[in-house]
């Protein structure tokens with residue numbers, strides 16, 4: 532990871548560990564590798580993150596589940612459940 536990138540751990544939500552990556556400048560193509568150890572087993576996955584120039588033309592957020600009623604992200608929905 533570049534020295535000027537910053538990783539912050541966020542509060543867990545819906546049983547998921549969350550983190551935030553911030554970078555002052557983002558190259559066109561970036562590969563982020565995340566390793567976790569759970570129950571003594573380490574797993575590593577890689578993600579490709581496109582910079583603003585490379586991501587032009589790609590719709591943002593189309594794969595993010597949203598509430599059908601309020602259209603908020605599922606984890607941010609405040610609709611009464613039931």
Ligand SMILES: [Zn+2]
Pocket residue numbers: 598599600601602603608609610
């Ligand atoms: Zn909702």
